[in-house]
Amino acid sequence: MTATAPVIAPQMRILIIEDDRESADYLVKAFREVGYVADLAGDGEEGLSMAESGDYDVLVVDRMLPKRDGLSLIGMLRDKGNRTPVLILSALGQVDDRIKGLRAGGDDYLPKPYSFAELLARVEVLSRRNVGPAEETTYRVGDLELDRLSHRVARGKDELTLQPREFRLLEYLMKHAGQVVTRTMLLENVWDYHFDPQTNVIDVHISRLRSKIDKGFERPLLHTIRGAGYMIRDGIR
Amino acid sequence: MTAFGKLIRTTAFRLTLVYLFLFALFAASLLAYFAWNTRRMITEQITTTVSAEISEISEIYGRRGLRGLFVTIENRALRPGANLYLVTTPTGQMIAGNVGSLAPGVMGTTGWSETAYRRLDEEDNAYHRALVNVTELSGGGFRLLIGRDLEERRRLFGIVAKAAQWSILVVVVLGIAGGIFVARRVLQRIDAMTGTAQRIMAGDLSGRLPVGRSGDELDRLASNLNAMLERIEALMVGLKEVSDNIAHDLKTPLTRLRNRAEEALTKSGCEADYRAALERTIEESDGLIRTFNALLMIARAESGQARGNMDSFDAAAVAEGIHELYEPLAEDGGMTLRLKTSFAPLHGNRELISQALANLVENAIKYGKPTEPKPTEKGSVVSLDAKQILIEARREGDQVLLSVTDRGPGIPEGERKHAMERFVRLDTSRSQPGSGLGLSLASAVATLHGGELRLGDAHPGLIATLVLPARAAGSDRLAAPSADVPQKVA
Numbered sequence: 142m143t144a145t146a147p148v149i150a151p152q153m154r155i156l157i158i159e160d161d162r163e164s165a166d167y168l169v170k171a172f173r174e175v176g177y178v179a180d181l182a183g184d185g186e187e188g189l190s191m192a193e194s195g196d197y198d199v200l201v202v203d204r205m206l207p208k209r210d211g212l213s214l215i216g217m218l219r220d221k222g223n224r225t226p227v228l229i230l231s232a233l234g235q236v237d238d239r240i241k242g243l244r245a246g247g248d249d250y251l252p253k254p255y256s257f258a259e260l261l262a263r264v265e266v267l268s269r270r271n272v273g274p275a276e277e278t279t280y281r282v283g284d285l286e287l288d289r290l291s292h293r294v295a296r297g298k299d300e301l302t303l304q305p306r307e308f309r310l311l312e313y314l315m316k317h318a319g320q321v322v323t324r325t326m327l328l329e330n331v332w333d334y335h336f337d338p339q340t341n342v343i344d345v346h347i348s349r350l351r352s353k354i355d356k357g358f359e360r361p362l363l364h365t366i367r368g369a370g371y372m373i374r375d376g377i378r
Numbered sequence: 379m380t381a382f383g384k385l386i387r388t389t390a391f392r393l394t395l396v397y398l399f400l401f402a403l404f405a406a407s408l409l410a411y412f413a414w415n416t417r418r419m420i421t422e423q424i425t426t427t428v429s430a431e432i433s434e435i436s437e438i439y440g441r442r443g444l445r446g447l448f449v450t451i452e453n454r455a456l457r458p459g460a461n462l463y464l465v466t467t468p469t470g471q472m473i474a475g476n477v478g479s480l481a482p483g484v485m486g487t488t489g490w491s492e493t494a495y496r497r498l499d500e501e502d503n504a505y506h507r508a509l510v511n512v513t514e515l516s517g518g519g520f521r522l523l524i525g526r527d528l529e530e531r532r533r534l535f536g537i538v539a540k541a542a543q544w545s546i547l548v549v550v551v552l553g554i555a556g557g558i559f560v561a562r563r564v565l566q567r568i569d570a571m572t573g574t575a576q577r578i579m580a581g582d583l584s585g586r587l588p589v590g591r592s593g594d595e596l597d598r599l600a601s602n603l604n605a606m607l608e609r610i611e612a613l614m615v616g617l618k619e620v621s622d623n624i625a626h627d628l629k630t631p632l633t634r635l636r637n638r639a640e641e642a643l644t645k646s647g648c649e650a651d652y653r654a655a656l657e658r659t660i661e662e663s664d665g666l667i668r669t670f671n672a673l674l675m676i677a678r679a680e681s682g683q684a685r686g687n688m689d690s691f692d693a694a695a696v697a698e699g700i701h702e703l704y705e706p707l708a709e710d711g712g713m714t715l716r717l718k719t720s721f722a723p724l725h726g727n728r729e730l731i732s733q734a735l736a737n738l739v740e741n742a743i744k745y746g747k748p749t750e751p752k753p754t755e756k757g758s759v760v761s762l763d764a765k766q767i768l769i770e771a772r773r774e775g776d777q778v779l780l781s782v783t784d785r786g787p788g789i790p791e792g793e794r795k796h797a798m799e800r801f802v803r804l805d806t807s808r809s810q811p812g813s814g815l816g817l818s819l820a821s822a823v824a825t826l827h828g829g830e831l832r833l834g835d836a837h838p839g840l841i842a843t844l845v846l847p848a849r850a851a852g853s854d855r856l857a858a859p860s861a862d863v864p865q866k867v868a
Contacts (some may be wrong), residue, residue: 143745207559237687240687251458251670254663254667256660256664306702312483322547332699334699334701334703334729334732334733334736335729336729336732336733336736336738339668339737339740340707340743340744341707342703342704342706342707343707345707346703346706349706368657368660369607
């Protein structure tokens with residue numbers, strides 16, 4: 142984790158709105174360890190006023206909170222024009238709960254129990270500091286180049302032939318270059334599935350992609366981050 | 379409450395009382411109407427005959443004078459069952475007729491009246507009642523009385539009154555007896571049902587309500603309640619099985635987890651050892667979380683809670699998506715994943731159906747490897763060689779079939795039903811990783827959509843089919859959101 146964190150936004154500000162003291166303290170500590178500023182609100186009302194006044198990059202909101210529940214908090218923020226990205230944490234992990242959360246104005250939804258690596262990866266992708274190359278038509282990592290309009294991919298001078306799904310996988314990875322993306326994030330964003338496969342399907346897709354973009358090149362770009370997921374980046378940076 | 383108190387409180391008895399009252403009222407009014415009408419008829423008859431006789435006798439008097447009158451009166455008065463006749467002089471003297479005495483003043487007023495009288499020839503001194511008409515004969519002030527005894531009318535009245543008394547008595551007695559009989563019968567059956575219900579509530583779920591042979595409403599109620607009890611019992615048995623299975627299948631990994639943590643604590647190792655132990659712990663707990671999620675998903679699908687988020691889509695697209703996702707994995711396992719689809723419109727929860735199909739494909743990849751190469755089998759049934767897995771989506775009549783066929787050892791027919799139960803892992807699959815929930819989830823998803831999961835023999839291998847009801851073309855509940863679905867249906 143330490144390898145991944147402070148690369149892009151050294152002072153990312155995160156507000157955690159969570160009533161369970163122990164898990165909240167754990168999150169604050171963990172975020173601070175990777176170099177972020179993390180504040181804590183213990184209930185919905187406090188969370189709402191802190192989110193309105195503070196300039197946060199990401200809000201991590203528990204769905205069930207005292208005084209004001211998470212979804213209504215997000216609704217209030219959005220009504221007032223506050224567009225801060227919100228990640229909802231919830232013990233309710235079913236598909237329809239997820240959809241409800243996203244409809245209420247959340248940007249991502251993570252069911253409990255979660256691993257911190259997953260949460261961190263999602264928060265980094267959500268953060269508005271990291272809009273990065275999202276709007277560009279060409280993504281570049283090292284000598285790897287992906288043209289979103291013509292669907293051309295090239296590494297150095299070599300043109301690479303990718304299957305449509307491999308292209309989308311690479312596109313997503315490159316859009317979030319330098320950030321960890323987890324297997325679940327890939328399954329959700331590239332395949333649009335929200336279930337948990339019992340097998341290592343994603344790993345197989347990644348290794349195919351890797352064999353196309355890294356095989357035969359001196360410097361690998363697609364890295365496996367142990368216990369978290371994958372990241373595409375130029376090794377030197 | 380006493381037995382009698384219970385009896386008279388029953389609905390049947392109360393209804394009986396109400397009916398009884400109504401019937402008595404009806405009988406009484408019927409009789410009253412009858413009596414009143416009869417009385418009117420008799421009176422009418424009397425007045426008609428008396429009026430006729432008066433005019434006849436007046437005519438005789440007019441023609442033959444007093445003498446003729448006397449003769450006629452005397453003649454008629456002597457007939458058996460004769461009417462009453464009386465002729466008086468202007469001074470009030472009785473000069474002819476069969477009336478011995480009259481209530482005073484009767485002869486003073488002309489016209490109709492009811493009066494007491496006594497006959498001349500009667501031995502007893504009793505007065506009777508009669509309806510009489512007094513007329514003044516023209517010329518001379520003589521008055522003529524003609525009347526009819528009302529005994530007949532009185533007797534008839536008596537008969538009617540008696541009939542009324544008896545019939546009401548009979549109605550009341552029979553009614554109450556019938557009410558008690560019916561109420562007791564109903565009460566006995568209700569008591570039997572209550573008794574059974576209490577036994578069931580006390581924990582004996584095998585009890586059933588007694589069902590009679592008459593097929594009446596109580597029998598129907600009882601058999602419906604029995605069907606409900608049947609279902610509850612099945613659910614309870616299922617629940618018990620599930621909790622036993624959960625206890626076993628969750629406690630085993632929990633024990634492993636605990637043992638590892640303990641081992642790491644007691645053995646003084648280097649940091650790498652601790653790290654490895656912790657990593658295994660996380661892995662194990664991730665597995666537990668997955669199992670929990672699968673269980674929750676099954677529970678939601680089974681209870682029908684996941685009925686939200688239904689939309690219309692093509693099952694072929696689902697099959698294509700899953701094929702695309704799992705193709706590299708199958709290839710890594712030395713198999714090929716093939717796809718054969720045609721337009722198959724569905725209405726349902728796309729996510730759940732995708733997951734169900736994914737589970738079937740994962741199973742096929744895990745367990746569908748041929749046990750030994752059998753070159754003779756090649757191409758015998760479908761054009762599917764031994765290392766192929768086929769995903770198929772098609773419509774058949776009003777059903778959509780989503781099937782996964784492998785060339786593995788298959789599941790013996792007797793074990794197929796068992797294989798779909800929660801946590802069941804057939805002996806052949808024990809060595810492979812997995813929670814034993816894949817088929818249960820697929821089956822629960824199929825049930826949620828009003829379909830089923832069928833396991834069959836692919837000769838050799840297993841064919842697992844999600845049989846789901848197809849979306850009817852132009853079905854109204856889908857009319858709005860299905861506009862984007864191309865209607866390719868023939």
